[in-house]
Amino acid sequence: MKGNEAMAEAAILAGCDAYFGYPITPQSEVLEYLAREMPKHNRIVMQAESEVASINMVYGAAGAGFRAMTSSSSPGISLMQEGISYIAGAELPCLIVNVNRAGPGLGTIQPGQGDYFQSVKGGGHGDYKMIVLAPASVQEMADFVYLGFDLADKYRNPVLMLSDGAIGQMMEKVQFKPYTRPAVDKSWATTGKPKTRNRNYITSLFIQPERMEQHNLKLEEKFKKIRENEVRFEEINTADAEYLFVAYGLSARICQKAMDIAREKGIKIGLLRPITLYPYPYKRLEELAAQVKMMLSVELNSGQMVEDVRLAVNGKVPVEFYGRMGGMMPTPEEIVHHLETLIQYHHAN
Amino acid sequence: MPTEEHVLPDTALDVIAPACHDEEEYEMVYHKPSTMVNVAMHYCPGCAHSLVHKLIMEVVEEMDIQEKTIGIAPVGCSVFAYEYMDIDMQEAAHGRACAVATGIKKLMPDKYVFTYQGDGDLAAIGIAETLHAINRGENILIVFMNNAVYGMTSGQMAPTTLAGMHTTTSPDGRDVSYYGAPIKVSELMANLPGAFYVTRQAVNSANAVRRTKKALQNAFKYQQLHKGTCLIEIIGNCPSNWKMTPVEASKFIDEEMVKTFPLGDIKVPKGV
Numbered sequence: 001m002k003g004n005e006a007m008a009e010a011a012i013l014a015g016c017d018a019y020f021g022y023p024i025t026p027q028s029e030v031l032e033y034l035a036r037e038m039p040k041h042n043r044i045v046m047q048a049e050s051e052v053a054s055i056n057m058v059y060g061a062a063g064a065g066f067r068a069m070t071s072s073s074s075p076g077i078s079l080m081q082e083g084i085s086y087i088a089g090a091e092l093p094c095l096i097v098n099v100n101r102a103g104p105g106l107g108t109i110q111p112g113q114g115d116y117f118q119s120v121k122g123g124g125h126g127d128y129k130m131i132v133l134a135p136a137s138v139q140e141m142a143d144f145v146y147l148g149f150d151l152a153d154k155y156r157n158p159v160l161m162l163s164d165g166a167i168g169q170m171m172e173k174v175q176f177k178p179y180t181r182p183a184v185d186k187s188w189a190t191t192g193k194p195k196t197r198n199r200n201y202i203t204s205l206f207i208q209p210e211r212m213e214q215h216n217l218k219l220e221e222k223f224k225k226i227r228e229n230e231v232r233f234e235e236i237n238t239a240d241a242e243y244l245f246v247a248y249g250l251s252a253r254i255c256q257k258a259m260d261i262a263r264e265k266g267i268k269i270g271l272l273r274p275i276t277l278y279p280y281p282y283k284r285l286e287e288l289a290a291q292v293k294m295m296l297s298v299e300l301n302s303g304q305m306v307e308d309v310r311l312a313v314n315g316k317v318p319v320e321f322y323g324r325m326g327g328m329m330p331t332p333e334e335i336v337h338h339l340e341t342l343i344q345y346h347h348a349n
Numbered sequence: 350m351p352t353e354e355h356v357l358p359d360t361a362l363d364v365i366a367p368a369c370h371d372e373e374e375y376e377m378v379y380h381k382p383s384t385m386v387n388v389a390m391h392y393c394p395g396c397a398h399s400l401v402h403k404l405i406m407e408v409v410e411e412m413d414i415q416e417k418t419i420g421i422a423p424v425g426c427s428v429f430a431y432e433y434m435d436i437d438m439q440e441a442a443h444g445r446a447c448a449v450a451t452g453i454k455k456l457m458p459d460k461y462v463f464t465y466q467g468d469g470d471l472a473a474i475g476i477a478e479t480l481h482a483i484n485r486g487e488n489i490l491i492v493f494m495n496n497a498v499y500g501m502t503s504g505q506m507a508p509t510t511l512a513g514m515h516t517t518t519s520p521d522g523r524d525v526s527y528y529g530a531p532i533k534v535s536e537l538m539a540n541l542p543g544a545f546y547v548t549r550q551a552v553n554s555a556n557a558v559r560r561t562k563k564a565l566q567n568a569f570k571y572q573q574l575h576k577g578t579c580l581i582e583i584i585g586n587c588p589s590n591w592k593m594t595p596v597e598a599s600k601f602i603d604e605e606m607v608k609t610f611p612l613g614d615i616k617v618p619k620g621v
Contacts, residue, residue, distance in 0.1 A: 018456055044455045048448070049481040056445035056478070060452025063439045064419070068452065086442045190437035190453070192416045192460055199386075201431040203422075203440035 003141040004168040007071070007097060007161070008033035010145035015181050016095075017066035018044035020054035024076045025109040026165040027099035031071075051076040055083030055096070062092040063202040065189025067149055071097035073165070074115050075106060077123075084158060085124030089204025091219075093152035095145065096130075097161045099168040102300070102327040110327020111165035111250055116304035119162045120278040127216055129223045130160045131230060132277040134248040138172035140275075146179050151230065153184040155222055162277060164300070166250045166329070232275035233284060237263070241270030243343065244288055246309050247298040248274045250329070255298050257332035262339060269339070277305070285312035292317060294346055298335055299323045318346055382410040386435045395595025397585030398427050400552045401494065401561070405463070406434055408565045418461040419453055421446040423475075425467035426500040444475025447482035450489045461572050463490035469499045472508040472534050479538070486543030486577035490568045493534060495610065496585035504590035508532045511609050516590075531609055535582045539616040545577030547616040551584040553599035557612075574621065584610055 001009070008030045011019060019038060021031040031047060038045035044061070048054035054070045061068035072080065077098045087094060098119065102112030119132045131151050133144045141163055148159040193199045206212040234252075237259060238244065245255040252273040262269045272288065274281050289295070294317055297306035306321040313319050322338045324330045381387075384406040392399045409418050415436055422430040424443035431438035441449040446464035454462040471479050471493050479491065498516055499505040506516040506523060509531045513522040523531075539547040546568060550561040561583055568579035584606050588598040 018452070020452065046451070046455065049477055052445070053448040053451075053478050053481065056442060056448035057452035057455075059441070059445075060421075060439060060449035061456050062452075063449070064453045064456055066456045082442055083445070090440070190419050190439055191457070192419060193435065193437045194416050199431075199435050199437055201438045201440065203431065205428060205440055 001138060001174050002029060002169060002171050003135075003138040003163065004029040004099065005033050006138050006142040006174045007145055007163075008037070010142040010176065011069055011095075012037055012041055012043070013176055013179055014146045014149050015067055016043065016069050016149070018046070018057075018061045018068045020046050020048050020057040020061075020068070020070050022048050022051045022054050022072065022076060024073045026101060026111075027071055027073050027097070027168050030097070051079040052083065055080040055087070058094050058096075059083060059087055059090070059092060062087065062094040063090065063190055065186040065191055069095040069097070071099065073099045073101045074103050074112070077115065077118070081118070081124035084130070085126055085128060086204050087158045088124070088128035088130065088219075089126060090202045091156040092158065092202065093149075093156050094158050095148045095152055095161065096158060097163060100162060100164040102325060108327040109165060111167075111300060111329070112325065112327060113164060113249065113251060113300035114302075114304070114325070115162065116277065116299070116301060119160055120280070120308075128219060129226070129278050130158045131155070131226060131279075132160045132162050134162050134275060134277050135167060136249050136252045136273060138167065138170060138174045141167060142174050142176060146177075150182060153182070155226055157222065157226070162249070164250050165327075227279040230276060231279045231281050231283070233281040234273040234275060235284075236271045236273070238270035238272065238288065240268055241288075241291065242293050243267060243269040243339070244292045244295045245269060245271045245298055246274070246285070246295055246305070247271065248277060248305065251298045251300055254330060254332055255335065258335040258339070261332055261336045265336070267339065267343065274305075280308050280312070282308070282312040285309060286314070289313040289316040294318045294320060294342065296320045296322060296339055296342065298330070300329065301325060382406040384410045384415050384435050386433050388432065390433055391429060392426065393589040395586055395588040395598055396426070397494065397496065397552050397583065397587070400558065401492065401583055401585070402427075402430060402433050404552075404558070404562045404565055405465075405492065407562065408569050409436065411566075412569055414461050414569070417459070418463070419457070421450050421453075421462070421464040423464070423466040423470040424501075425470045427465055427467060427494065428501065430465050444470050444473070445478055446470065446475065447478040447487070447489070447491065451482055451485070451487050454487055454489050458488065458575070461490075461569060462488075463492060465492045466494065467500065468493070468495045468497065468507040468509040468534075472532050480541070483538050483578040483580065484541045484543045486545070488572055488575050488577065490572060490579045490581065492565075493580060493582040494585045495534070495582055496587035496590075497531070497606065498587055498590045500587055500590055509534070509610075511605065533610065535580060535615045538580055543577050544580060544616055546571055546579040546618055548614045549582040549584065549610060549612050551602055551612055553584075553586055553602045571618065571621065576618065582610070584612070
């Protein structure tokens with residue numbers, strides 16, 4: 001199954017009540033799949049007039065207490081940033097999927113990881129964070145739909161799955177795991193006000209500075225909890241590692257192969273793959289900085305996540321970067337060659 | 350008066366004291382609808398918003414649909430509508446009310462869903478969301494407050510500003526050769542097959558208020574039929590930004606606004 005289709009099927013299995021989307025390559029299969037399948041399950045699917053409209057439809061549906069979702073690719077996700085900021089401000093749970101393509105601008109339809117900053121550092125206006133999940137396989141594109149919806153409900157916060165054009169389009173085996181939807185209190189939702197309760201309203205507007213700051217502090221408290229409880233990452237070959245690849249998503253897949261080649265050459269290298277890009281595994285990287293001689297962040301961009309690696313390592317060991325852009329992907333051999341050059345350089349200095 | 354305790358909203362200046370009347374001596378002939386929150390509003394004297402809020406809430410009270418009604422507040426002067434209407438509401442981003450309403454109504458088709466939007470919100474930044482919601486025939490009510498200016502940001506030119514009308518961003522009067530003519534939203538939208546009921550009303554006289562209320566009653570009733578979108582455009586008084594007294598503003602509607610925006614039904618459903 002294609003990654004995009006696995007994600008769509010998982011949405012149905014996760015009890016997604018409504019999907020709102022707009023066609024854009026390389027993820028139009030999601031809307032097509034759900035346009036075909038959702039009505040069979042009595043769910044709502046809608047092709048909106050724009051990504052601006054679809055994210056605001058998600059706002060309305062999520063505010064009414066339903067599981068709502070949208071997906072798009074980079075330029076479309078840019079259009080959604082206003083809505084995402086409102087959703088975060090109003091604390092609405094929903095799942096947004098970005099099948100990242102290379103940019104800026106219209107860019108290309110080939111895979112990229114240039115939306116890292118936009119995803120983890122804000123994107124829209126104001127102080128907010130999304131929980132950001134980075135799948136590295138078709139299986140994870142399915143699994144993270146369940147996880148994403150659950151985390152969104154748990155924290156009343158938007159969750160972003162940051163995939164890319166390769167994982168969205170590639171075909172792999174996928175197993176849909178049995179899933180039970182956790183019971184969640186949504187008594188805050190706008191379902192119509194009975195006489196027995198005060199009215200519910202969904203808003204991100206707090207005109208008095210004191211109230212606004214209180215709201216900001218409440219959000220920060222939530223983000224702190226998320227940082228404490230939801231950091232996820234995968235480690236491979238780190239036990240004896242002298243060097244470390246740091247890579248997520250598609251780059252991590254390529255780095256796995258590069259790691260095998262490097263180890264055959266006798267270079268003891270491991271891989272740390274952040275699964276949550278927010279919250280980021282700063283602590284584990286800080287620990288590994290005491291063990292390894294150098295880290296190499298490999299990304300499909302001009303060097304974005306590497307800034308977080310450097311924050312974590314805080315100058316204890318060299319943190320290097322290797323990236324390709326424009327939809328180009330490095331070969332494992334290319335990465336190993338770069339790694340060897342860096343090792344020689346740091347050895348000489 | 351409702352006795353329910355509310356957290357004071359941001360805009361609350363004071364809680365209005367309960368009316369002083371002795372039930373044994375006086376007959377109650379008028380009361381604020383129970384579906385209104387009992388706080389003072391932030392609107393300027395002579396503004397149309399407070400009156401239209403009340404009319405909508407009177408209809409909700411009379412139809413006994415408080416439990417089934419969800420409103421969408423816009424960005425603009427009526428951004429705090431949810432502080433005053435005692436129903437479940439969502440505050441939308443600027444212009445996106447019809448998209449938000451679509452998200453709600455699609456999932457809860459049996460609820461009454463309405464948006465409340467100004468001319469900047471609906472006719473400028475939100476024209477796409479509005480047009481497509483109506484074209485889909487979403488079973489929602491759009492209450493479109495047209496006062497020909499951006500009120501909240503204090504009087505800039507709107508898509509509905511009259512030709513030659515002075516605003517802070519058209520200081521020499523709106524030049525239609527540069528900015529185009531004011532958009533007649535209701536006439537435009539009535540062309541769409543999804544529009545079920547389209548009317549333009551005002552609230553600058555007792556008769557106009559009665560007609561607007563009737564239109565609102567119709568629109569809420571029609572929503573049960575699932576036949577399409579109802580659009581009620583209301584020409585609103587904006588004395589503050591028109592630099593007029595409330596009385597002058599009411600006159601301005603009758604003498605000037607109606608020339609561009611004639612009042613009355615534009616599309617009426619047949620056979621209902």
